[in-house]
Amino acid sequence: MPTDTLELVCPAGTPAAFHAAVDAGADTVYCGLRDDTNARNFPGLNFSREELADAADYAHARGVKILLALNTYMRAGQPEAWHRAVDDAAQIGIDALIMADIGLLDYAATHAPQMRRHLSVQAAASTPEAVRWYAERFGIQRVVLPRVLTVPEIAQLITEIDIETEVFGFGGLCVMTEGRCSMSSYATGQSPNMNGVCSPASHVHYEERGSKLVSKLGEFTINSFKEGEKAGYPTMCKGRFEAHGKVSYLFEDPTSLNVVSVLPELIKAGVTALKLEGRQRGKAYTKKVVSAFRRALDTAATGAVPHMPDLSEVMEGGKATAGAYQKSWQ
């Protein structure tokens, strides 16, 4: 049933970012544990069990929900870390788990049935048949939709399923079929879907060559930035390569998703929740982006068109796009 607003689901990579998100107006905050059970397994990031319990207390005391991302795929024969995470989350009082692995979904449905289960974007479920299968088999209450659907496609999908939908609203874009991309694995030998990080920092290098800044991932040169040009973190899909004598972004421009311009349409389509990306970013990013989207959603709830906030400072490449939501290509 469409409402007049969307639940604002915000990222937190550390307790400080968690507090910033809650204080800036998040309805829900999602985070991960300090291991490869989540897809933002960067060094120095994420929560210990104690920090997670403190964060849950902080959120619940302010009427905010806390979600735990367990969105990597379990290693064959070694499911213990993922199982323990489900058990601990249940004990801490986490409101919902975000999962993609069918084995883990089954474990959570069996061992912690009281906890809500959300289907991660890593499962890449974008058809009514796929979503219904996950709902019937594992009792998922919400699906996080891949960033490949237009607003009309989302609206149509919602009429054909009986569970909540969550869509991405801001942050890094992924043009691949999520959960199935092997480009980073090819370059580094580490899988984003298993080890929990796309372009692991241990394989990232920056070099200054004259006035240029060159970024590398493993043995691959990903980009070369001129003086004054905004640089970026090197991922294969956002690399600038030479092909047929022309240098260009072959797969995707380094641009941030920003859906403020289509918020009224997403609300009208019956979407339940809006997810902001960026657990790997600092608390200054969290505060700025969450505050901007809180204001935009509050404006949209009154029926007015929300003002596009200036978030260029924290955007990848300093540019924004509404991505596939306003798809002008086939």
Add this chain to the structure above:
Amino acid sequence: MPPASLRAASLECENTPPNSLRDPPFSPILFAGFLARPLPLAPLNLLLSKAMRQMHARHTDVFERMQAVPNPAFLIVPTDLPFALVMRVNIDKPTLMAIRRTGGGPIAARLGTAATISGPFEVLLALLEGKIDGDALFFTRALSFSGDTEAVLALRNAVDGAEIDLARDAAHLLGPFARLAAPLGGFLNMLWRRSSADMAAVAASLTGGQQTRLRAQEDALEELTLKVRTLTKRSNRRQKQTQET
């Protein structure tokens, strides 16, 4: 761990920040650095040691988060000060020490640091408190690093997650004189604001003429770029027409 001879306070490091940060900002800190250059580093190092011990006691989580990094040692280069900082964030024995920046060859390898982080002192302090986005700083090259990306990322995440408040921590550092912290902080803040405004006026006066000329050159360049683009298009069209006929 570097040899003992390199752990003395008389260390020096190369005076060469990365390309993007060769020109330090024209700020009161730059001038304070000139004034501080002849002073001995020993008193500063005593203060830094005490500050690091306090950081260890008050923000243990920073050091816990760094445990996964095999060598959590960094050379921090404030580009507007005449010294650099060697920081080791080992959980058992963290250290912070100033060394002079007075020439010499690359020293990071000899110091045994995993990475070098360079930026204006004010930016480094804001980063420590998580007031500004570290990614944005690096991507706009207001900040630069070289060496182990994983170690730098871990440090950024660990510090950002710690909710460090320098004013509060400095008050603790003053011990029995903590009640002086607020008026002292207010005075320094006022001094900083006034001197920044004065220096901005000086900078505007010195570079005003150049800025005007630069803007005129930019306009001329833009006009030329447009002309070249038009001529290229016209030439391509003619080439195509010739090929078709």
